[in-house]
Amino acid sequence: MKAYEKVIEKLLLICAVTATLSVILITIFIFKEGISVLSDYGMINFIFGTKWSPTNGNYGILPLIAGSLSVTIGALVIGIPTGIACAVFLSEVAHKKTAKILKSAVELLAGIPSVVYGFFGLSVLVPAIRQFILPIIQLFNEDASTSGFSILAGAIILAIMILPTIVSISENAISSVPIEYKEASLALGANRQETITRILVPAAKSGIISSIILGMGRAIGETMAVILITGNMPKVPGGMLDSVATLTGTIAMEMGYATPEHQKALFAVGIVLFIIIMLLNLFANFTLHRLGGQAND
Amino acid sequence: MTNYEETMELVSLNDNSRKKYYWKNHLFYIFIYLMAAITILVLVAIIGYILINGIGHINWEFLTSEPRSMGREGGIFSIIIGTLYLTVVAIAVSAPIGVLAAVYFAEYAKESKWVKTIRFGTEVLAGIPSIIFGLFGFTFFVIFLGFRWSILSGGLTLSMMILPTLIRATEEALKTVPQSYREGSLSLGATKWQTIIKVILPSCLSGILTGLILGIGRAVGETAAVMLTAGSALGLPESLMDPARTMSVHLYILASEGLSKEKTFATASLLIILVLLINTIASKVVQRFINKAKA
Known part of the structure; x- marks a missing residue:
């Protein structure tokens, strides 16, 4: 009887390490495929090369990094204030019923597949930018032109996509601030708004920051929405209305027809993406755990 | 500006800073409600737009x-x-x-x-x-x-x-x-x-x-x-x-x-x-x- 229980425990352990083994396997295989390009082409040339043109053997991913960063930063600029406002609304301002509506809305936003966001952006946002935003820009700069496939379109869609991440983690962080903080602040004569902006949000800082970092990771890693609306032009962008290609989009677009050498380069792009995401996640984890420490003090 | 100073100003019934104080409060709530409303609207817009254009073709x-x-x-x-x-x-x-x-x-x-x-x-x-x-x-x-x-x-x-x-x-x-x-x-x-x-x-x-x-x-x-x-x-x-x-x-x-x-x-x-x-x-x-x- 005892032996049989031991065997089961070992079996369960094997299941439990599957996820970790998967991570190791993924790391090994992505690096194995991509590392040769990194070493042959040169790390510096690869990362800081300004020309991505695989058909001519030019594998400089600076334009792709710039593309990913620009849409991500745009998404954060739109998504952070909106997300924190929604989190505050849910945890401090709204009545129970209204909060429930917003909460299910945010959950549904999280459930919509990314390709649907991309399709929405493609059929609504891209033409809207061409028709409405461009004329406004042209008032100030007559040379401005855009196809609508732009950083702006990507940033808006990504902002919507990272909203659920920011809202749910920030709301959790704000709600878990000890009630004494709030009581003390109110007792000292601060009103509700002051209590929120000067006590609750600062006290929930590390949770909010880690929600933002996780949102950033999601934005950088997002593929299908971005691929449909940013135009996929591997050039370092000059403005919000320029087309860009992102790290993820380039991999997904070119994998289907790539030559073996080109494929290896795409795996090398994958390595860069993988490292960026890992660092962001580690950082988010670190800040979140610090929050846990604070709450226990 | 600290809370204390702000409060003292209010106590002294300075009309200007009182207005500022209330405005700040109002603006804060307007912002919060606006952002929550936009979030819900965005969801409705995305789902509505796609369903209105597509559901008729599902048969x-x-x-x-x-x-x-x-x-x-x-x-x-x-x-x-x-x-x-x-x-x-x-x-x-x-x-x-x-x-x-x-x-x-x-x-x-x-x-x-x-x-x-x-x-x-x-x-x-x-x-x-x-x-x-x-x-x-x-x-x-x-x-x-x-x-x-x-x-x-x-x-x-x-x-x-x-x-x-x-x-x-x-x-x-x-x-x-x-x-x-x-x-x-x-x-x-x-x-x-x-x-x-x-x-x-x-x-x-x-x-x-x-x-x-x-x-x-x-x-x-x-x-x-x-x-x-x-x-x-x-x-x-x-x-x-x-x-x-x-x-x-x-x-x-x-x-x-x-x-x-x-x-x-x-x-x-x-x-x-x-x-x-x-x-x-x-x-x-x-x-x-x-x-x-x-x-």
Whole structure:
């Protein structure tokens, strides 16, 4: 009887390490495929090369990094204030019923597949930018032109996509601030708004920051929405209305027809993406755990 | 400006700073309400726009006929089947592993460095973006193991992606089982494993189910990873080794190549309806689970 229980425990352990083994396997295989390009082409040339043109053997991913960063930063600029406002609304301002509506809305936003966001952006946002935003820009700069496939379109869609991440983690962080903080602040004569902006949000800082970092990771890693609306032009962008290609989009677009050498380069792009995401996640984890420490003090 | 100074100014009935004080307060609430309203509006706009344009084109013929001329005409029957196969493979592989892993974490694992490491590994897996899964699935399942672009390659890749969701949901469910259940069962002479199989798992079945449903939702919506591992062939898949095209891949191809507006909207509507349905079922199950836990 005892032996049989031991065997089961070992079996369960094997299941439990599957996820970790998967991570190791993924790391090994992505690096194995991509590392040769990194070493042959040169790390510096690869990362800081300004020309991505695989058909001519030019594998400089600076334009792709710039593309990913620009849409991500745009998404954060739109998504952070909106997300924190929604989190505050849910945890401090709204009545129970209204909060429930917003909460299910945010959950549904999280459930919509990314390709649907991309399709929405493609059929609504891209033409809207061409028709409405461009004329406004042209008032100030007559040379401005855009196809609508732009950083702006990507940033808006990504902002919507990272909203659920920011809202749910920030709301959790704000709600878990000890009630004494709030009581003390109110007792000292601060009103509700002051209590929120000067006590609750600062006290929930590390949770909010880690929600933002996780949102950033999601934005950088997002593929299908971005691929449909940013135009996929591997050039370092000059403005919000320029087309860009992102790290993820380039991999997904070119994998289907790539030559073996080109494929290896795409795996090398994958390595860069993988490292960026890992660092962001580690950082988010670190800040979140610090929050846990604070709450226990 | 400190609170104190502000208060003193108010006390001194300085009209200007009083106005400023109230304005600040109002602006704050206006901002918060506005952002919440925009968020809800955005959701309504996205779902509304796609459903209004697409739902009229969903009919029996669309659901049951094969796509013709690259999806420009006909229906999406083979694509529905492909989606179904891929999801079934993904769940069939990941469900047992995920549930058993969660059992290990919740019932067996002690707080050691080693357990912390494999917990951390699970978290890391959840954070990996889908395109990286796609690359991995392509080089590992498609090329290295020689499964080619197939339902098997796609399903296995998807199963890795939904594993963390399943583990997390099941572990949360296991945590809600009262300690007294375990003690009761063990004191009656049952072994630990008997307790888990006969007492603990049955009492948190709906929590586990929620995890499974959420996993299905993720598998149905996934595009990038599936495209690189299951291919995008339009034919009706006949075996696990056949390539398949899922609904989200189909939507991507229709949208990016601008093949048929009508079919694109219809496919998008179907996908949205499916995902919303899956999420609603999941939250209903959660609600029932919470009510039961309270009672």
